[in-house]
Amino acid sequence: MLYAQTTPADKRAGFRERLASGELLRFPGAFNPLSARLIERKGFDGVYISGAVLSADLGLPDIGLTTLTEVAGRAKQIARMTELPAIVDADTGFGEPMNVARTVQEMEDAGLAGLHIEDQINPKRCGHLDGKQVVDEHTALQRIRAAVDARRDPNFLVMARTDIAAVDGLDAAIDRAKALVDAGADAIFPEAMRSLEEFAAMRAAVDVPLLANMTEFGKSELFTVQQLADVGMNLVIWPVSLLRLAMGAAERGLDELTDAGALTGLLPQMQHRADLYELIDYEGYNHFDTSIFNFTVAR
Numbered sequence: 001m002l003y004a005q006t007t008p009a010d011k012r013a014g015f016r017e018r019l020a021s022g023e024l025l026r027f028p029g030a031f032n033p034l035s036a037r038l039i040e041r042k043g044f045d046g047v048y049i050s051g052a053v054l055s056a057d058l059g060l061p062d063i064g065l066t067t068l069t070e071v072a073g074r075a076k077q078i079a080r081m082t083e084l085p086a087i088v089d090a091d092t093g094f095g096e097p098m099n100v101a102r103t104v105q106e107m108e109d110a111g112l113a114g115l116h117i118e119d120q121i122n123p124k125r126c127g128h129l130d131g132k133q134v135v136d137e138h139t140a141l142q143r144i145r146a147a148v149d150a151r152r153d154p155n156f157l158v159m160a161r162t163d164i165a166a167v168d169g170l171d172a173a174i175d176r177a178k179a180l181v182d183a184g185a186d187a188i189f190p191e192a193m194r195s196l197e198e199f200a201a202m203r204a205a206v207d208v209p210l211l212a213n214m215t216e217f218g219k220s221e222l223f224t225v226q227q228l229a230d231v232g233m234n235l236v237i238w239p240v241s242l243l244r245l246a247m248g249a250a251e252r253g254l255d256e257l258t259d260a261g262a263l264t265g266l267l268p269q270m271q272h273r274a275d276l277y278e279l280i281d282y283e284g285y286n287h288f289d290t291s292i293f294n295f296t297v298a299r
């Protein structure tokens with residue numbers, strides 16, 4: 001009922017423990033608080049909160065238009081709805097290193113288990129687009145040092161994302177990843193890796209947990225969980241996938257309405273009212289008021 005029972009501190013501690021085990025943790029992207037519940041129900045390890053999804057949700061492109069307040073607010077709504085740890089995409093940290101520090105504290109207060117900060121210039125753009133630019137090493141490291149210094153819970157995960165591979169190649173990405181780890185990054189998100197060999201090379205270069213981004217229609221091939229585990233990845237995200245699936249279904253539904261004038265033919269593809277109520281735990285609210293869940297929903 002209402003929000004998660006697990007405290008943010010416990011979520012972070014549990015997440016750190018599982019990361020330390022070396023296994024590959026699966027974090028699908030939630031596009032709203034309800035979908036975070038579904039991710040939990042289906043047995044995944046955590047919830048990813050994507051900047052691309054948050055901006056698309058507002059009808060905006062993913063080019064750094066969203067603000068810290070908007071992202072932290074939405075991330076809080078999503079994180080509090082699940083017992084799973086949630087990690088959030090904090091883009092470039094919303095400004096200068098001082099702003100990165102504030103971003104970390106806001107995300108801690110919002111109940112997140114961690115975030116990632118990337119080394120793109122401001123304004124950033126989707127990591128799978130062409131024409132990206134990255135900041136120099138000094139600035140990239142400053143952002144990470146600021147993030148690490150600012151956190152109050154040592155279990156809050158500060159992940160450094162580097163976009164440099166698409167600009168200067170894999171060797172540059174490896175050098176940058178090592179420097180980011182030396183600056184205190186707890187984990188590395190090497191963006192836009194093109195092959196399993198590139199992931200493996202990154203694995204050989206650093207000792208901290210590594211994240212693989214399995215976003216569709218981008219620069220990376222879509223590898224399976226097993227393939228990524230075999231090259232030593234520790235986290236995998238499908239950041240925008242649930243939104244893409246939901247929007248694809250919505251589009252087909254609207255077309256069906258136009259063509260058939262009713263949605264009867266699509267009922268089998270819809271989440272049933274009974275399943276929705278179960279996911280939201282309507283019954284649990286009877287604890288407050290026995291008249292809330294006094295109906296039955298026929299399947």
Ligand SMILES: C[C@](O)(C(=O)O)[C@H](CC(=O)O)C(=O)O
Binds near residue numbers: 049089125
């Ligand atoms: C991971 C990512 O940063 C996101 O915002 O979800 C995006 C995903 C995407 O646009 O497909 C990215 O830059 O890879």
Ligand SMILES: [Mg+2]
Binds near residue numbers: 050051052062089126
């Ligand atoms: Mg992003």
